Amino acid sequence: MQKVHVKININEKPYEAEIEPRLLLVHFIRDIAGLTGTHIGCDTTNCGACTVILNGKAVKSCTMFAVQANGKDVITIEGLAKDGKLHPIQEGFWVKHGLQCGYCTPGMIMAAYQLLKKNPNPSEEEIRIGISGNLCRCTGYQNIVEAIKYASEKMKGEI
Amino acid sequence: MTIMYPASFEYFSPLNMDEVLELLSKYYKDGAKILAGGQSLIIAMKLRIISPKYVIDINNIPSLSFINESDGYLKIGALTRYVDLEDSDLIKTKYPLLYEAVKNIADPIVRNWGTIGGNICYNFPGNNLPAVMLAYNARFIVRNLSGSRTISAKDFFLGPLQTSLKEDEILTEIQIPIPQPKNSGYFIKLAKRTGDFAIVSTAVNLSLNYDGTVKEAGIAIGGATNNPVKIVKAEEALVGSKINDELIREVGKIVSDVIEPVEEPFGPPVDYKKAMAGVLTIRAIKQSLKNIIG
Ligand SMILES: Cc1cc2nc3c(=O)[nH]c(=O)nc-3n(C[C@H](O)[C@H](O)[C@H](O)COP(=O)(O)OP(=O)(O)OC[C@H]3O[C@@H](n4cnc5c(N)ncnc54)[C@H](O)[C@@H]3O)c2cc1C
Ligand code: FES
Ligand code: FES
Numbered sequence: 001m002q003k004v005h006v007k008i009n010i011n012e013k014p015y016e017a018e019i020e021p022r023l024l025l026v027h028f029i030r031d032i033a034g035l036t037g038t039h040i041g042c043d044t045t046n047c048g049a050c051t052v053i054l055n056g057k058a059v060k061s062c063t064m065f066a067v068q069a070n071g072k073d074v075i076t077i078e079g080l081a082k083d084g085k086l087h088p089i090q091e092g093f094w095v096k097h098g099l100q101c102g103y104c105t106p107g108m109i110m111a112a113y114q115l116l117k118k119n120p121n122p123s124e125e126e127i128r129i130g131i132s133g134n135l136c137r138c139t140g141y142q143n144i145v146e147a148i149k150y151a152s153e154k155m156k157g158e159i
Numbered sequence: 160m161t162i163m164y165p166a167s168f169e170y171f172s173p174l175n176m177d178e179v180l181e182l183l184s185k186y187y188k189d190g191a192k193i194l195a196g197g198q199s200l201i202i203a204m205k206l207r208i209i210s211p212k213y214v215i216d217i218n219n220i221p222s223l224s225f226i227n228e229s230d231g232y233l234k235i236g237a238l239t240r241y242v243d244l245e246d247s248d249l250i251k252t253k254y255p256l257l258y259e260a261v262k263n264i265a266d267p268i269v270r271n272w273g274t275i276g277g278n279i280c281y282n283f284p285g286n287n288l289p290a291v292m293l294a295y296n297a298r299f300i301v302r303n304l305s306g307s308r309t310i311s312a313k314d315f316f317l318g319p320l321q322t323s324l325k326e327d328e329i330l331t332e333i334q335i336p337i338p339q340p341k342n343s344g345y346f347i348k349l350a351k352r353t354g355d356f357a358i359v360s361t362a363v364n365l366s367l368n369y370d371g372t373v374k375e376a377g378i379a380i381g382g383a384t385n386n387p388v389k390i391v392k393a394e395e396a397l398v399g400s401k402i403n404d405e406l407i408r409e410v411g412k413i414v415s416d417v418i419e420p421v422e423e424p425f426g427p428p429v430d431y432k433k434a435m436a437g438v439l440t441i442r443a444i445k446q447s448l449k450n451i452i453g
Contacts, residue, residue, distance in 0.1 A: 002169045021170030021214070024205075045202050048268060057242075057271045063201045064272070067170055068216060111268060132353050133266025 006070040010035060011079030021067045025059070026050045028066035029076060037077035037106045041135070048134030051107035052076050058114035060133070077106035080113070088154040089113055089147070098147030100138035108134045112148045121152060165204035172216040176302070179217060179329060184304040186213040187327040193217055195238060195277035198269050223276075223331060226250065232334040237276025245270065254335065255450060256294060256344030256364050260287040263346065266354040276330045279315070282322050282386070284421075285356025289316050290381030291346060292333070293389040294362035300332040307331070319385045339374070342366040343450035345443040348382070349435055357382030358427060359420075359435045363443035365397075367451055373397045378410075378440060383420040383432040390414050393440070407444050411437035 007016045008028065015033045029038050029052065041049035043062055050062040053075040080087035089112050092098065099105045108131060115122060115130035122130060127148045128141070136144060153159050173179045183191060191213035194200055203209050217223060223238035226247055233254065235244070244250050244261045251258050264270055264278070264287050278288040279299070292299075292312040299310050301324055315322050324330060344364035348357045364377035376397040381387045393413040400406055415437030420429045 001167055004170065020167060022165045022167055022204075024164070024201075027164075043205060045198060045269065048266075051268060058268045059272060060268055062205075063197055065170070065197075065201070067172075068197075068218065115267070129353075130267055133268040 004067050004070075006067055008033075008066065008069045008072065008074055010074045011076060012073075019066055021065055023066045024062055025052070025054075025064045025066045025069050025074075026061040028069070029061060029074070032066075035076050035078050039103055039106055041103065041107075046135065047104070047107070048111060048131075049104055049107040051110040051134065053110060053114060056117075058111055075110075075113075077109060080109070087113075089116070089151040092147035092150035092154065093144070096143050096147040096150050098139065098144045104134060104136040104138075108136065108144055112151065115148070116152055116155060120156060122148070124149070165201070166207060166210035168204075168210070168212055168214050170214050170216065172219050174219055176220060176222065176331070179215060179220065180302060180304045182213070182215050183327045183329060186215075189213060191215055191326075193280075193329060195280075196240065196273040197277075198265070198273040199277065199281045199283065217329075228337055231337055233337055235275055235333045235335070237280075237330045237332060238274050239276075241270035241273050241275070241278075242267075244275065253338060254344075256291055256346050256362055256447075257335070259346040260291045260348075260360075260362065263287060263348050264354075269354075275333055279333065280322060280324060280330055282316050282318075282320055283356070284319050284385055284387075285382050287346065287348065287357065287360060287381065290360055290362040290379040290387040292335075293379035293387055294344065294364045294377035295335045296377055297333055297335045299330055300334065301328045301330050303328045309334075313389055316386050321386075338364075339366050341369070341374075341451050343447045344377070345446040345450070347439045347443050347446075349439060359383040359432050359439060361414075361436065361439040361443050363440065363447050365444065365447045365451065367402075370401075372399055372401050378414065380414065380418055380436050380440070383418055383436055385421055388418060390417050390440075392417055397444075402444075402448060407441050410444065411441040414440045 003018045017032050039049040041047035045060050045063045052061045055072050089109050111131050111134045127145050190211050192211035194214050194216040223236045225236040241261050297312045346362050348360040360381040362379045366375040368374045376394040378390045378393045393410045415433045418436045420432035
């Protein structure tokens with residue numbers, strides 16, 4: 001069986017392993033790097049719970065092989081808070097009650113992270129389109145939208 | 160929870176086209192698969208619908224990703240991702256049919272990785288781009304170790320998940336004729352929810368003469384049938400005529416009559432899909448005209 005040596009930088013820390021090419025990126029993140037903030041929901045690329053940022057672009061990490069991320073930079077939910085201080089998006093989800101069970105939350109936050117990087121000032125419609133690849137079975141989305149709006153204002157220094 | 164790993168395979172990530180062609184010619188008989196955006200292939204592998212023994216990842220070949228106009232064609236590299244088409248001013252302003260179709264594929268995260276070539280080569284009945292390529296009269300450049308050939312869109316799509324691409328060939332480039340003046344197009348998709356595959360989709364591309372008569376018309380329907388269909392009868396009804404509401408209604412009726420949707424166990428009724436194919440076409444023609452005339 002083919003094994004490949006990969007080194008993936010996750011949240012600015014290198015993780016190396018000998019893996020089979022069929023190992024999915026989400027399993028590398030959870031099982032090898034031990035970063036279990038990234039969730040697995042549907043496994044069919046529909047729910048977005050596994051969303052992470054790979055070299056600046058959001059990806060559903062259940063739909064990429066870990067070997068494809070070799071030598072690249074990944075950001076997961078664990079990489080957002082700095083020096084014990086929540087990222088404005090995390091803060092937004094807390095302040096605006098953007099979650100209930102929390103299962104979708106890490107993926108939702110990473111999708112919002114990509115959205116705000118591309119468009120720092122999204123309209124409500126743009127927010128809804130931005131998270132259309134992420135399913136939440138609890139909230140009805142309203143407070144998630146509010147949370148992302150909060151984060152966009154906070155990041156522009158308006159709060 | 161079941162964890163779905165694909166079956167084992169041998170992985171290659173070639174750095175240039177020569178290597179890709181070598182690998183394809185060496186392994187195609189043993190079921191080698193090209194991996195582009197993976198937004199269909201990896202899912203199919205996880206579900207074990209297919210289990211290729213060899214996977215040739217083309218993501219490290221930047222020469223397969225480009226958008227430019229030359230020699231009368233818009234040329235797009237097969238590995239060009241949806242997001243790059245969506246963000247391109249050229250596509251947005253000059254190719255509204257392609258722009259609308261791409262913007263309505265899946266969700267932004269899938270659009271970060273999915274590629275135009277993967278969409279066309281997979282030819283999944285619910286995919287947006289096969290019908291678009293028919294409406295544009297696009298053509299495709301494909302290569303194998305012994306050379307390259309050009310296939311017109313109308314000869315390319317053979318059936319569900321089937322194309323005329325041979326197993327040792329790779330699609331490298333999509334070519335769409337540069338629109339003449341007074342041209343526009345539109346894409347409309349009926350789906351259960353945002354980002355879902357099409358129940359029915361319609362792709363319309365129109366060019367007018369200066370006297371207002373139709374110079375060229377491309378009309379194709381996706382989703383409803385097993386394979387996208389170019390509705391030649393509807394195109395012929397338009398060409399040479401001056402467009403008015405009555406003619407547009409007639410064209411809608413032709414589309415509904417011609418299309419033969421497949422019966423799906425839990426899907427909408429065939430009659431509904433027939434009717435909607437006509438309705439969406441009427442709307443898309445009207446929107447195309449509005450874009451041209453303003
Ligand atoms: C949640 C979700 C929703 C979706 N919704 C839509 C939708 O609304 N509309 C839509 O159109 N699509 C939709 N898709 C499908 C998506 O567009 C896929 O990305 C696309 O079908 C395949 O493109 P890819 O680049 O990901 O190709 P891959 O998955 O990598 O490959 C698909 C197939 O094409 C072959 N292939 C790829 N590139 C080449 C090439 N250059 N030459 C030869 N063969 C090649 C591969 O070997 C494979 O068999 C959706 C996907 C998901 C996950
Ligand atoms: S687990 Fe990856 S999209 Fe659902
Ligand atoms: S908070 Fe429970 S799924 Fe979103």
